[in-house]
Amino acid sequence: MSLQYSTEKQVAIAAVRRACALTSSVFNKLVKTETLTKGDKSPVTIADYSAQAVVNTILSKAFPSDPIVGEEDAADLRQDGAETLRNRIVELSNEALTADLGVGDLAEWGLGPGKERTLEQLLDAIDRGNDQGGPIGRRWSLDPIDGTKGFLRGGQYAVCLALIVDGDVKLGVIGCPNLPVNSIEPEGLKGCIFSAVKGQGAEQITISDAKRSPVFIPPLEPRMLNLLESMEAAHADLSFNQQVSELLGITRPPTRMDSQAKYACLARGDGGVYLRMPINPEYQEKIWDHASGALLIQEAGGVITNSLGKPLDFGIGRTLGKNYGIVAARKDVHAQVLEAVQKARSAQAAL
């Protein structure tokens, strides 16, 4: 008998691997005119769109009735004047979809030589990410490039795909093309895919040769803990993090990086605490920014909650709802962090 969600995992890893190859190759050739600014002023590149087109094309073929909550949509690409971007997206998406079958790929997912898609098919694939989420049923969440700013600066970014059933994350995959395979060799081989299935643990595979290793958060002495936090000061309250760090007696400086690569690092013991307290409480976190990472942390022996100690709810809609921040750490450390967060908050309120 095969393990639950084994086909979904195989498809998700295949899709994420192709998207990672695409984004890596785009980075080297990207020019400024291939980046758009969205309504919320955040950047989106031909790589974000193409990666969403590729992943959604594969998901739609393998699981035709599954809805997808994807970050991007094709509205801006359908406008007059976006022809150059559209052409590049068709070229890049088809290059990724028609590449030879790799380990674990199946031709029945519409992959391999000769499987080109038209512009209309690819724009429709991007727009299949329009599901609104919710508490009932089975759906995927996709962030084709999480950490677009990190991607643009040559830093960390991640392709993040998760399967959510009745609001519960069952499978999470995070592809990190720029992350060192082994954190003690930062200049060594880069490119890993992390995956977790509910109740089945977590693992890391290398993008280049699919070598597997289990992933779990090792016990860390308090002096070895450090905070993992955003590069972008607008995304999290970094001065609050500093106060929490001091309250916990942490002496190591924080590690700043973009994207859900932070969850991947925490899950394999590179760090100790991921803290993301809102700068703007009106901002609602998106489910595609956290679904894969949340399961990865849990399956690696960690706990993830909001700052009130409540679980994150992936069944509300496209967002996590009211923003009380996010706290993730190994089980034993998590309780201490929550306590420090409350203390820092009381100290702030007393000012």
Ligand SMILES: Nc1ncnc2c1ncn2[C@@H]1O[C@H](COP(=O)(O)O)[C@@H](OP(=O)(O)O)[C@H]1O
């Ligand atoms: N004001 C805000 N507060 C928190 N997160 C925000 C934000 N504005 C944008 N983001 C999200 O932060 C994500 C990156 O997180 P991080 O800072 O951990 O790298 C972005 O994902 P994208 O890059 O996929 O758009 C975006 O969804």
Ligand SMILES: [Mg+2]
């Ligand atoms: Mg974005």
Ligand SMILES: [Mg+2]
């Ligand atoms: Mg994101």
Ligand SMILES: [Mg+2]
């Ligand atoms: Mg994104």
